[in-house]
Amino acid sequence: MxxxxxxxxxxxxxxxxxxxxxxxxxxxxxxxxxxxxxxxxxxxxxxxxxxxxxxxxxxxxxxxxxxxxxxxxxxxxxxxxxxxxxxxxxxxxxxxxxxxxxxxxxxxxxxxxxxxxxxxxxxxxxxxxxxxxxxxxxxxxxxxxxxxxxxxxxxxxxxxxxxxxxxxxxxxxxxxxxxxxxxxxxxxxxxxxxxxxxxxxxxxxxxxxxxxxxxxxxxxxxxxxxxxxxxxxxxxxxxxxxxxxxxxxxxxxxxxxxxxxxxxxxxxxxxxxxxxxxxxxxxxxxxxxxRPTVRTMPLETARARGMVGVDTNADHFAAYHLDRHGNPVGDPHHFPYDLSGTTAHRDAQIRHALTRLIHWAKQTDVAAIGIEDLDFTTEKTREKHGRRKQFRQLISGIPTGRLKARLVSMAAEQGLSIVAVDPAYTSVWGAQHWQKPLVTPHRGMSRHDAAGIAIARRALGHPVRRRTAPPPHDRSDRAGHRTVQARPGNRGREGTRPPATDHALGGVTPNGTRKREPSASKTVRDAPRTQQWVQDPLMRTG
Structure with a gap:
């Protein structure tokens, strides 16, 4: 690191x-x-x-x-x-x-x-x-x-x-x-x-x-x-x-x-x-x-009801809803747009995509939207990427300044705040820690969806990775607690694990009653053995 x-x-x-x-x-x-x-x-x-x-x-x-x-x-x-x-x-x-x-x-x-x-x-x-x-x-x-x-x-x-x-x-x-x-x-x-x-x-x-x-x-x-x-x-x-x-x-x-x-x-x-x-x-x-200058929402208040992380791409917004503990909720959402054509057409496409994004964020009942603080000013130079002309055109085509200005103004009308995060490593770490674990037979996960989760976790103040490796030596906390661990007073989804069995030794439950013995199977080959080999510790062998 x-x-x-x-x-x-x-x-x-x-x-x-x-x-x-x-x-x-x-x-x-x-x-x-x-x-x-x-x-x-x-x-x-x-x-x-x-x-x-x-x-x-x-x-x-x-x-x-x-x-x-x-x-x-x-x-x-x-x-x-x-x-x-x-x-x-x-x-x-x-x-x-x-x-x-x-x-x-x-x-x-x-x-x-x-x-x-x-x-x-x-x-x-x-x-x-x-x-x-x-x-x-x-x-x-x-x-x-x-x-x-x-x-x-x-x-x-x-x-x-x-x-x-x-x-x-x-x-x-x-x-x-x-x-x-x-x-x-x-x-x-x-x-x-x-x-x-x-x-x-x-x-x-x-x-x-x-x-x-x-x-x-x-x-x-x-x-x-x-x-x-x-x-x-x-x-x-x-x-x-x-x-x-x-x-x-x-x-x-x-x-x-x-x-x-x-x-x-x-x-x-x-x-x-x-x-x-x-x-x-x-x-x-x-x-x-x-308008008069309005005091922005405190960061802790913006994080109280979770966060919607948005990854900005050349043709769509990839958004994911996270609760306040940093856990993904539901499925990823995509809001496509087309940046080809005239300036008026591109501007209308951005407005329509942002409108759909904000309406969905309101339905999730969050107080803020997390987005990367993008600035491609130094990335558009011709010498930065050499022959990668298509990639340079891709970066130049993303209207970062207009997008941020419109998102802030449109979200303010709906009572939502915008939390800007550092864009470093969101795509790499998101794909490393979140892309594969969330794939199911009915849900696909792209690299952009995983980046949306990374952005939202960073906006919530959590690290991007899901969990750290266990402490050395063994399963105890002899070497200290995990670096990513919920606070003692906030269990969240980490509840107390129920006991493996509810009966005491000898088949007697804690309330003093004995459970009914399991009935033997009618099939001979499946019948349990009635005698078990037990070694007497006092027995001597000659």
Whole structure:
């Protein structure tokens, strides 16, 4: 066990801090759509200019430069719209900085792997923790050139980070690159241009507590009426007082609608965003708000009623229910999903699988779900797994970040907590200790099912293995108790073993009555012997 790394402790994942709901804007008139397009284009241009100014500031950004940018935007829109644009710009710049740091870590991991493998003799076998030497001199040569390329790329990215430069594309870099591959994307130039412009629009407003219905720029009444405060250059398009435009469409949030209605009735902050889905030709409105920080459930409380362990795989969740003593209950459950296709399809598949998982967990009457604290950031590098391209694609395809975020938010709505555990050795130890013993003629056990048991036991605070070897010498506890043993006051399923017989010596029961002798069999060959050979200890032999 000397090579086993130290395992991190389990912890209860904090609950969600925000909520977002969406509804479709139906029955919009041509005038409504033209106004929304005009507002989106105008404010989108302002957002692009502000992002350019923010990137030019770099690390020299301060509260004064932020205020200066906001004053310049206020004259072309309004104070609230300018505040929303500058806030969105700052968040986008900060996200680019975090992605830049993650990219540097990926490059450093690849460089370390290449340097290690290039330093080994050709054909040197590898280990489970590190790769060996390359198989031929040709491969060694190509990898040495790749090392030089990665080092140059790493130096350029580090120089950008030290100078405060980031690479940001309003509208998305992927959509921008699609312009050069229209045939593969099955798009025409006109359709791509429509999507590109729609992604660069900006029709959003942050909420303000104390203002009417929680938002002064985009206002929604309790009856669902939507009105927008137009920017100064577009004030002539207003159809109501105070430079506002009221849409003919109304909204009604079916999901969390009561919570949203309570917030706007109390004039609490609610943020709104309007966007166009160009593929369907539909307009949508998204409402979001923050929730107060709720104290998470203590770990001991989460373990009180058992645990459901979930093993995350490329195409399904493997779940197993364990009681509070760590004993498997019932059969394993699988919740499949398909991560192929578009992003919307993958997201829907994850939601449906998590919904089925949470509903089943509620039926088992547990208080928490145990899941691995997965992070494949360092595992996706190309140099980590060499030619195992399919395995790298498999790891990259598992949406660990989105999965954890959705599971936490969806479980919180059902009153369940999430316990994150260290993912080390769960599959190996689960298969070693639990896969074979639980196989029956009517129940199969896969490696993923056994990993679910290992995850749940680790979340409950139990070791993964079922039991340890007995103490040395003999069956007594002369050398000490077993390392895995129930506490004295908690028998659980380890009850006192009943006595092997209930009668005393001589055939007399403890209450003094003698039992009836067994009757002899009618079959001669099966008849018991009536005489037994007994040696007299006082008899002498000559």
């Amino acid at each position: 000397g090579g086993v790394r130290e395992l991190a402790g389990s912890f209860v994942v904090p609950g969600p801090c925000g909520v977002a709901v969406r509804d479709r804007l139906k029955h919009l008139t041509p005038q409504d759509e033209s106004v929304l397009r005009a507002v989106g284009e105008h404010q989108g241009r302002l957002a692009s200019r502000d992002l350019k100014a923010r990137c030019a500031d770099g690390l020299e950004h301060s509260a004064d430069t932020w205020a200066s940018r906001k004053r310049n935007l206020t004259t072309l829109s309004s104070s609230r719209i300018a505040g929303a644009i500058t806030k969105a710009t700052h968040d986008q710049w900060a996200l680019a900085r975090r992605c830049q740091a993650a990219h540097i870590q990926t490059l450093e991991a690849g460089i370390r792997t290449l340097r290690h493998r290039l330093s080994l003799p050709i054909g040197e076998p590898g280990t489970k923790r590190a790769g060996g030497g390359y198989r031929s001199r040709s491969e060694w040569f190509h990898k040495s050139r790749r090392l030089t390329a990665l080092e140059a790329r790493h130096a350029a990215v580090v120089a950008d980070r030290q100078a405060g430069r980031v690479r940001v594309v309003r509208g998305g870099r992927r959509l921008l690159n699609t312009r050069h591959h229209l045939t593969q994307a099955r798009l025409t130039e006109e359709r791509w241009r429509e999507r590109w412009e729609a992604e660069r629009w900006f029709i959003a407003a942050y909420g303000e507590s104390g203002k009417r219905f929680g938002n002064e720029t985009i206002r929604i009444t309790p009856t669902g009426e939507v009105s927008i405060k137009l920017p100064a250059p577009l004030a002539h398009l207003a159809n109501t007082k105070h430079g506002r435009y009221t849409l003919t469409s109304t909204v009604a949030f079916a999901h969390r609608g009561a919570e949203w209605a309570d917030r706007i009735a109390a004039n609490r902050a609610v943020a709104y965003r309007i966007h166009l889905d160009t593929e369907r030709g539909r307009w949508y409105l998204t409402a979001s708000w923050q």
